[in-house]
Amino acid sequence: MRPRWRKVFADLWGNKTRFVLVVLSLTVGLFTVGMIAAGYISILEDMQNGYDSINPADLRYITDPFDTELLERVRRVDGVTDADGEVRLNWQFMDGEGEWKNMTIRVLPEDGQTIDRVELQEGAYPENREIMLDIHIDTQLGVGDTVLVQLPSGTQKQLPITGIVQDQTIGEIATSYFVAPSFGYVTYESLPWLEEPLSYDNLLVTVDPNLSADEIDQVSQNVIRVIEQSGRSISSVMNLTPTAHPNAGYITAMSGLLALLGTFSVFLSGFLVFNSMTSLFAQQVQFIGIMKGIGAQRKTIIQMYTVFILIFSLIAMAISIPTAGRAWTGLAAFFSSRLNYASSEFHYVPLAVGLQIVIGLILPQLAGIMPILRASKISVQEAISQTGIEVESTGKDKKEKQTKKIKGISRPELIAIRNTFRRKGRLILTLITLSLGGAMFIATFNVRASLQTYVDRVAKYLLADVSINFDRNYPIQEIEMLTSTFLGIESVEPRAMAYCQLIDENGDAAENVEMLGAPPESTLIEPILIRGRWLMPGDEKAIVLNEAFLAEYPDLDVGDTITLYVNRREVDWTIVGFFQFIGNDSFIVYVPLDYLNAVTGNINQASNFQIVATPEVIENEQVDELVAQVDTFFRDKGFHVNSTTSSADTAGNATLGLDTLTTFLLIMAGLIALVGSIGLTGTMSMNVMERTREIGVMRAIGATDAQVMRQVIIEGTLIGLMSWVIATIVAFPLSYFMSYIINVSIFGMFGDFTVTATGFLIWFGIVGVLSMIASIMPARNAAKLTIREVLAYE
């Protein structure tokens, strides 16, 4: 190595702490950018590819029982690429803890699955009288175990478990993934043994992917004709195109957040690198002067430093490129298991790696070239005469005035403040870095709070403790009588449900609407009213609509009449109010139970009952036991029970998906906090290190270690505090933006914006502690040296 290279290298290496800080900030920055970029680029694609690979159904028909002959005819319809039959059954099964739980059974078609395929994770496909289970619901049952199931008739059967599968279609129809029961899969030939007829009742169809939406509708009409021509009636038609993973909303939300975070992290790491590089090279000013003094050309000097910066870049890239992609793969594996999609194996995402390389190569050069150019421009004399205490000159008059204005602060604090402000550029960069990181961190908690608001809202419509669903209607009086003597039940309230269509001006069915019939005097609903009022006793054709109507039909108002197609009849209703549900875009209405029953002809009957437990049951936390008792009670009496659930479970499950997002946000916040913390620690340490000599002077004229420490801490805390203040301000629009992304992706519209103190406080703590540590450490190092050594420090 030529001597001047050796000198530069020795200098850079000699300041190990700074060297490490520069490489560390560069590495962390590149890592974050790489990981987030890989995530953003691959998450939606992964989810879609994984979902496409199971060949999801485009159309689903629920019909009278049919066999392979109908399938053959449907397959011949123009535009249909494939058709499969399916049976769905609702059973009870005993989980690993000996409790009866609901299970949905999908019966695999005779000739093997082609549509809505499940993917084997472990074990083998079942034979006759065997079963496979879905991986995602924790039953504590595994391959080799036997599961005890109870058929609707009450008969119990033992089925050996042959395999565990992933079924990405869970949540595609009926309930959402997070409230879905366990899934089991049995063979077609097992049907008679399971007391079911040997036939299908669900028809799954895939269509030519090149067809337009209108063409798909046409194909569907043709399929319907084929089914009807075979003499079967259709009870439901579902057009699922364009096929998207049932949890796509969550993944879209994550993708949106990743885009935001990615942009942030580029800036964040940019500032971070800029800061540390400037500080590292500011030191080299004097040496550059000397080199010029002995005849080195500017070109040579710049060349030399370019190579050194390249070394930093290469080290940082060597660490961050392989780790970032893998870190994402690990995170994705976690999220994909929570959101039931198939994430891909580790592979380098070229665009993400490219971004890392570009940023890794260019950013440090940009950051380093500034001080070097400046140094190589100043005269030799200037460079050499710099003693190392001060590298930049300051426009002091203004600052003098600024600090003078602060009254009631004693002299040492004043000097600390002045020191804080002394390198304006550096300070601004530090503050931006810290504030961005902090704002992101704080915003995460606000978004979480907004999601919690959603959960709380769901709970307002689920005030009962237990809900029992029957497969058909039963007289309300009969159920009330049976439950009146039931130990642990305080009261019971009937609910009716009907699917209906909103009829527009032209008399066409415009929207599918979920209609809920509840007694107007019900105390089990605490509606959040947007406008008008809730149902009142004595109401007949009264209807309350959820916010989805307001979003879609802003002209609707209280007092208007709307027409709904219920039970093959057009019925007019008078709008009495609008309520806020969960910010969902589905149309939900509440009507008086008795009136709905009159329309449907089920006078004094209901299929769902909301049960309130006695205070003792709730106090003793025996709601789950009550659920089991109620369930067995009605089954034993021969009632066709579909499911019995505790509201806490339903609400809890509904929030599981949001928990995943919250976890995601927390991990991201942690990452941002880490980058921010390294930025904070690095910048603070460098600020203090640069003042090592100054600390020496202070000690030489008699400052005690405590006095030195005090000043350094004041300075560090001040920077931390300022960044916190800025972060809290930035956090508001940022939280709003992030909440918006999530709400729109998942609920289709923006609900409430909530702010919580948690994030603000935690970040305050982090900033406080870190600023102190980051200032104290280098100051202590300076205190350990003898003053002679410190004064000789450059």
Add this chain to the structure above:
Amino acid sequence: MTLQDDVIQVENLTKVYQMGEIEVHALRGVSFSVHQGEVLAIMGPSGSGKSTLMNMIGCLDVPTSGNYFLEGELVSELDEDRLALVRNQKIGFVFQKFNLLPRATALANVELPLRYAGITNDRSELAKKALEAVGLGDRLTHQPNELSGGQQQRVAIARALVNNPAIILADEPTGNLDSTSGSEIKKLLLDLNHSDGTTLVIVTHDPEVAQIAQRVIHLRDGQVEREEVLA
């Protein structure tokens, strides 16, 4: 066994710098003492150990072996806080490179030792007086980069004397200055000694500066080569 009026007494002081494998013996057993109110010059060729010795006397560094008594107190027995107090109260150090705080005004720089001494009243009055004493009464609000080298050194001297120390130590105080400024500083230091009786130890290459001393110690290779008593 110290004499009553010996402010500084060093006995067999050695200093070894460890440079990896190599040991540099900067001081190889130096003994001498300085009386109250005396002006002592230390001279010697470059590398002879003058700055090393001054750092020991100023409590900026610790010797490898030997004893150093400051006003009868064995310095090696003092803890960090006591040493800080010594540096603050008893010693005023003047550096060749001034070592002023760059972003503080002359006044603030001079106030600094008072602050560390915990003096709260009349701090700026005292600092102003010190600056007036070195002839900078009209430069109170200037920062170091707005002062000439000679002026900066005078600020450093004001800072050294503001706490009325028993000794002022100056390591080549004129080394960075032209001859005019140099002789001004020399005069200033001598005046201080005359008016307040402050003990003055001064390292210099300049024979003219040495002439203000009552005694000159010549160092060579980390040892006292000879002592010269002037008028």
